[in-house]
Amino acid sequence: MKLRYISGALAALCLTGPVAAQTLEVGAYPSNPPWEFKNEQSEFEGFEVDLVREIGERMGREVNIQDLGFQALFAATSSGRIDMAISTITITPERLENQAFTQPYYDSDLGLVTSQEDVETVEDLEGRPVGALASSTGETWINANSEEYGFGDYRSYTTQQNLLLDVANGRVAAGIGDILGFEFAAEQMPQIRVADRIQTGEQFAIMMPQGSDLLEEVNAAITEIKEDGTLAEIYTRWLESEPAEGTSSVTVMPIPGQ
Numbered sequence: 312m313k314l315r316y317i318s319g320a321l322a323a324l325c326l327t328g329p330v331a332a333q334t335l336e337v338g339a340y341p342s343n344p345p346w347e348f349k350n351e352q353s354e355f356e357g358f359e360v361d362l363v364r365e366i367g368e369r370m371g372r373e374v375n376i377q378d379l380g381f382q383a384l385f386a387a388t389s390s391g392r393i394d395m396a397i398s399t400i401t402i403t404p405e406r407l408e409n410q411a412f413t414q415p416y417y418d419s420d421l422g423l424v425t426s427q428e429d430v431e432t433v434e435d436l437e438g439r440p441v442g443a444l445a446s447s448t449g450e451t452w453i454n455a456n457s458e459e460y461g462f463g464d465y466r467s468y469t470t471q472q473n474l475l476l477d478v479a480n481g482r483v484a485a486g487i488g489d490i491l492g493f494e495f496a497a498e499q500m501p502q503i504r505v506a507d508r509i510q511t512g513e514q515f516a517i518m519m520p521q522g523s524d525l526l527e528e529v530n531a532a533i534t535e536i537k538e539d540g541t542l543a544e545i546y547t548r549w550l551e552s553e554p555a556e557g558t559s560s561v562t563v564m565p566i567p568g569q
Contacts, residue, residue, distance in 0.1 A: 416559055
């Protein structure tokens with residue numbers, strides 16, 4: 312009887328093990344439209360959501376998207392809790408020390424969002440409080456340029472919503488972050504506007520654990536998605552424009568750091 316039970320348990324493991332292994336665990340910050348957000352049914356939607364689902368289809372794997380805070384994405388990939396992370400994550404030399412990235416798929420800059428009539432450029436922020444999402448490149452840029460521009464207090468936010476609410480209410484003179492995300496938010500919140508583009512030449516990519524066995528396969532899927540025009544379709548669907556020739560949205564690029 313015991314042998315029969317053990318044999319049955321081993322058979323069950325053999326049947327269930329490969330199925331579980333086929334699932335790609337993806338971490339995403341859910342309040343980042345149009346890149347990722349939750350609809351009325353609490354289902355993830357957005358540019359990067361469509362991208363990872365397309366990657367999963369090309370790899371023959373199911374995709375499970377976990378709701379994580381932006382800061383938590385970095386710990387989740389480092390620990391191997393998730394296979395990959397999305398949420399307009401910029402490739403930087405500092406992040407490459409601890410994480411792996413696929414080839415980029417979107418070129419971006421930072422933006423300055425404000426509700427103040429007298430703020431048009433970063434020079435207008437001297438002595439005034441500014442904010443950014445914690446662990447973002449906006450935060451990094453503020454810390455690196457605070458002395459040059461003489462910013463007042465810096466306030467770090469765990470959520471984009473709280474940052475934008477404080478910008479709208481004038482608790483901070485401006486927020487610094489992904490320009491497209493701010494432009495999208497300004498369409499929903501008429502009291503704020505994007506006053507200035509900060510040229511940083513950032514590129515977004517999928518972040519993965521360093522040394523991930525899946526990196527090459529995921530990157531190859533992105534190459535296919537670019538080459539057959541699927542990424543351009545996703546781009547147009549969510550951004551209502553066509554990607555420019557020569558940008559990372561249509562051009563196959565190497566894996567960073569290799």
